[in-house]
Structures are given as C-alpha cells and as structure tokens.
Amino acid sequence: MGTVLPNSLRHVLDEQGRDTGFCFVREPVRAEHMPVFHALAKDHRMVGLCSFGPFPLFHEGYRDFWELPGETVPEEGWNRPFIEACEAWCHCFREPDRFLPPGRPRLLFSNSDFTDIERIRAAALPSGPVGKRWDVVYSCLGHRLYEFQKDWDTAKACLRRLCGDLGLRVLVVGRADSADLPDLPGLEVLESLPLPWDEFLQYVARARVVMLPHRFDASPRALPEALAMDVPVLVRRGILGGWKYVTPETGEFFDDEGDVVQAAWRVLTGTYTPSAWLSRNYGRRRAEARLADFLRGLPGGEGLKAAHVHITGAL
Known part of the structure; x- marks a missing residue:
C-alpha cells in the first residue's frame, strides 16, 4: 500500500477510497514489475481488464514493445502467471471466446466506459x-x-x-x-x-x-x-x-x-x-455501478458492499 502501481496493474477502491480486495491486470506485466504483481496477488483477487490490443493473447505486432517469446501462438499468452491469476475478465471483444481463457466469468466492460x-x-x-x-x-x-x-x-x-x-x-x-x-x-x-x-x-x-x-x-x-x-x-x-x-x-x-x-x-x-x-447508456457512475455488480456476483464476492467502485494506480 502507499505505492504507485505500474500501468499494467490497478487497485479497485470503493466510494470512500477503501481497498475492496480486488485488483485489475490491464496489460502485460513487465518482468521488472512482477514482484509488485506477486505482492498484490497474495492478498487480492485478480481480475483481467482488456485495455491493450488483443491482450491477453500474444500478438506479433507488439513484439517491439513487450517481452514475447521467440516462437509463439497467440493462445500461449494465457499461460503467463498474471493471466492465470485472473479469476474473471472485463473485456472489449465481439468474440470473447477467441481472446479469453475459457471457463472464467466475463463482462463486456472497457476502461473507456469510465468516461466522465x-x-x-x-x-x-x-x-x-x-x-x-x-x-x-x-x-x-x-x-x-x-x-x-x-x-x-x-x-x-x-x-x-x-x-x-x-x-x-x-x-x-x-x-x-x-x-x-x-x-x-x-x-x-x-x-x-x-x-x-x-x-x-x-x-x-x-x-x-x-x-x-x-x-x-x-x-x-x-x-x-x-x-x-x-x-x-x-x-x-x-x-x-x-x-x-x-x-x-x-x-x-x-x-x-x-x-x-x-x-x-x-x-x-x-x-x-x-x-x-x-x-442514456454510459458514463462514469453507470460504469462504477456495473463493475461493482459484476465483482459482487463472482463466487465469494458477496462481501463487497460498495454500490460503486473505481480503479486507481495508487492508494
């Protein structure tokens, strides 16, 4: 707590600025930030938020910007530890089955839904x-x-x-x-x-x-x-x-x-x-309420009492 997170990771806070126990993984976590990820994952529930290209898949077009193995297929991106830790996904895709690991709850929800x-x-x-x-x-x-x-x-x-x-x-x-x-x-x-x-x-x-x-x-x-x-x-x-x-x-x-x-x-x-x-359909308050409802509906999420939540890089 008290530190600024890398762009790949975000806290989920309630309306009073309190930690909800959830964190987002928004894009590939760089090697130098993995200790921060592991520290968060010890006492937070991790959720994916698709905010960077076809993430969580690998894509050759991002080779110059992120660490990618030499020979890959896109789905091998699902094997990374910060992907495996995500118990649910907020995504942007028309065909989520093509992009997201199977068997985990999903919500059509983008970072841009928080538009004020x-x-x-x-x-x-x-x-x-x-x-x-x-x-x-x-x-x-x-x-x-x-x-x-x-x-x-x-x-x-x-x-x-x-x-x-x-x-x-x-x-x-x-x-x-x-x-x-x-x-x-x-x-x-x-x-x-x-x-x-x-x-x-x-x-x-x-x-x-x-x-x-x-x-x-x-x-x-x-x-x-x-x-x-x-x-x-x-x-x-x-x-x-x-x-x-x-x-x-x-x-x-x-x-x-x-x-x-x-x-x-x-x-x-x-x-x-x-x-x-x-x-009528979007805006910051609606997004905060939808996200809170989704997290509360996850198995074991009933303890989240906040009607609205938001994401931030610092506490």
Missing part, C-alpha cells in the same frame, strides 16, 4: 456549443506503437479519399513531424504538441466527425469523448474495442479506404444524437 461525460463537456465546451471549423478530425501520435494500433497506413489512404474525393476539411493531430504525411488540399496539421487534454478536446469539438480507422485499439477513449461532445464518429468496423459505442444514433462503420467516402458522407449528411445516447 460532464467533465468532458466542461473541459471542451466551457462557454457552450462551438462552431465547426473542420469536417473530420483524426489523431495519432508519432510513435510506432500508436501507428500500429491506430493503423496509420489505412488512415493515410482514407485521408486521400476524404480530401480528394469529397473535398473535406480535415484536421490531423499528432503527425506534424511525419515525413509520410500526405500533401492534400484541405488537410491541416496541428503542430502545437503535446497538447493539454482540455485543449485537445476543444479542437475535437470543432469538428463535425471523428475518424477512428483503428484496428488493435482495445479501449479508445477518444471515441466516447467525442460522443460526449455531441460529435458523431466514423469507426473501422474491425476495431477490437469501442465498437459497442457505434449505433445509428452515434455514427457509422467503414472497412477501409474503399468505403470511407460513402460512410463519411452518411455521417456528414445524417442526423445523429451521440451525446444523448451516451448519457
């Missing part, structure tokens, strides 16, 4: 609704991990279609130093990086659509954040997590550059109510 709608609105729209400057906004920081998760190659192809075929005004955030940024009419690049969170939200709020061509993003916070600001979304159909936020009220799916123009046109000319939908 009122906090986002206050940060992004401090003076109320704003005018629109861009048709589409896309964000991807200049790091190989983000380029992989957010599929920068597909994004570039989509940008060419959106600017070339539709003549849209597009804001790209985070690619100012990219040598492979396409030179397109209507394409604007935000160079004042890094941005404070509230300033980034204010840019997004001035767009008519947020595009997310991501494939291996498990918990895209930018998606519900956009909805909270009443900005509809254009989302890659094959995205790992976040697909559950895309409905006829919030936006459209697309597959690749072949159909992105048609999907973008539907969003730009359609009528959507993303903020109202998100408020």
Whole structure:
C-alpha cells in the first residue's frame, strides 16, 4: 500500500477510497514489475481488464514493445502467471471466446466506459456549443506503437479519399513531424504538441466527425469523448474495442479506404444524437455501478458492499 502501481496493474477502491480486495491486470506485466504483481496477488483477487490490443493473447505486432517469446501462438499468452491469476475478465471483444481463457466469468466492460461525460463537456465546451471549423478530425501520435494500433497506413489512404474525393476539411493531430504525411488540399496539421487534454478536446469539438480507422485499439477513449461532445464518429468496423459505442444514433462503420467516402458522407449528411445516447447508456457512475455488480456476483464476492467502485494506480 502507499505505492504507485505500474500501468499494467490497478487497485479497485470503493466510494470512500477503501481497498475492496480486488485488483485489475490491464496489460502485460513487465518482468521488472512482477514482484509488485506477486505482492498484490497474495492478498487480492485478480481480475483481467482488456485495455491493450488483443491482450491477453500474444500478438506479433507488439513484439517491439513487450517481452514475447521467440516462437509463439497467440493462445500461449494465457499461460503467463498474471493471466492465470485472473479469476474473471472485463473485456472489449465481439468474440470473447477467441481472446479469453475459457471457463472464467466475463463482462463486456472497457476502461473507456469510465468516461466522465460532464467533465468532458466542461473541459471542451466551457462557454457552450462551438462552431465547426473542420469536417473530420483524426489523431495519432508519432510513435510506432500508436501507428500500429491506430493503423496509420489505412488512415493515410482514407485521408486521400476524404480530401480528394469529397473535398473535406480535415484536421490531423499528432503527425506534424511525419515525413509520410500526405500533401492534400484541405488537410491541416496541428503542430502545437503535446497538447493539454482540455485543449485537445476543444479542437475535437470543432469538428463535425471523428475518424477512428483503428484496428488493435482495445479501449479508445477518444471515441466516447467525442460522443460526449455531441460529435458523431466514423469507426473501422474491425476495431477490437469501442465498437459497442457505434449505433445509428452515434455514427457509422467503414472497412477501409474503399468505403470511407460513402460512410463519411452518411455521417456528414445524417442526423445523429451521440451525446444523448451516451448519457442514456454510459458514463462514469453507470460504469462504477456495473463493475461493482459484476465483482459482487463472482463466487465469494458477496462481501463487497460498495454500490460503486473505481480503479486507481495508487492508494
């Protein structure tokens, strides 16, 4: 207690900030953090939270960022001690049987479900609704991990279609130093990086659509954040997590550059109510209550009396 946990591990606390006896494993635990994991697992019940690509599976695309054995099949990722310790899973997947160890309780629940709608609105729209400057906004920081998760190659192809075929005004955030940024009419690049969170939200709020061509993003916070600001979304159909936020009220799916123009046109000319939908279905308080109900329903979890719980990296 009293220490800050690595990003892979999180405490679960009640409304008074008290330890509930549960902890989350959110992503692969690095070798140097295994002593912290073992110390937590001695007196806490461990639960998995899928917040990093196809975790808990192995995936070759993450070899440069995490320690992976030389020859693996994805399911061998289930054999790691911090996976075997998880008695239940909160996941983001359409087909959880493909990704999760069998025989353990599951809940469709993402880290991004904790989106605080009122906090986002206050940060992004401090003076109320704003005018629109861009048709589409896309964000991807200049790091190989983000380029992989957010599929920068597909994004570039989509940008060419959106600017070339539709003549849209597009804001790209985070690619100012990219040598492979396409030179397109209507394409604007935000160079004042890094941005404070509230300033980034204010840019997004001035767009008519947020595009997310991501494939291996498990918990895209930018998606519900956009909805909270009443900005509809254009989302890659094959995205790992976040697909559950895309409905006829919030936006459209697309597959690749072949159909992105048609999907973008539907969003730009359609009528959507993303903020109202998100408020009815998600938000921080609902997430805290759902998570508490799930943990309380696990075998032996009846002792958890809290109606709401939250996760944190420190006590």
